[in-house]
Amino acid sequence: MATHLNPYLSFRDDARxxxxxxxxxxxxxxxxxxxxxxxxxxxxxxxxxxxxxNLTTPGGMILMAADTPNGQERPSASFISVSLSGEDKVELQGYWDKLSEGGTVTVPFEPAPWGDTFGMCTDRFGVDWMVNAVASS
Structure with a gap:
């Protein structure tokens, strides 16, 4: 089995x-x-x-999460952003639209100086996301 790096998100009472x-x-x-x-x-x-x-997508992405027990402190801020990137701009636009709805857009999903389409948002659960659609050659 290959080694994977998977985001594991912590919530207080709304992981489900x-x-x-x-x-x-x-x-x-x-x-x-x-x-x-x-x-x-x-x-x-x-x-x-x-x-x-554990959420495993048809494309093989894995996202994990748990609620923080009442007796443990949950950090109020994180230095982590979950990043979605790829070449399918339509697919990534769909992810962006759903993730940013009800959240806060910090960088709109639009052409970036390096040529890709890029955006940053915090979703309605307080998770930071970066979405990058690689420019077609």
Missing amino acids: EAMEFYRTVLGGELTMSTFGEFHVSEDPAEADKLMHA
């Missing part, structure tokens, strides 16, 4: 909603396991929180 949203954006198969299923929390309020979620 976020991952279901990302499935509508990216497509693919979503599997989810709760704290309750694996008996990893003694707090009944955490039983339905996601211990682990």
Whole structure:
């Protein structure tokens, strides 16, 4: 098996909603396991929180996430952006449109000085995204 580098997102109480949203954006198969299923929390309020979620897209992209347990601190800011890039501008435009809807656009998805089409946004769950469509030769 090849080694993969996969983004793993942390949420406070909305990992399920976020991952279901990302499935509508990216497509693919979503599997989810709760704290309750694996008996990893003694707090009944955490039983339905996601211990682990995995979204695998038809193209092989993998996005993972979990809810942060109540007893742990969740960082309020991140130095990470999830980047989507490729040559299919129509596909990437579709991702951009869905990710930026209800979020904050920091750089519009438009031609960039280096020739590609590029944009940056923070989605409605607070996750930073960069989308880059490589210019056709």
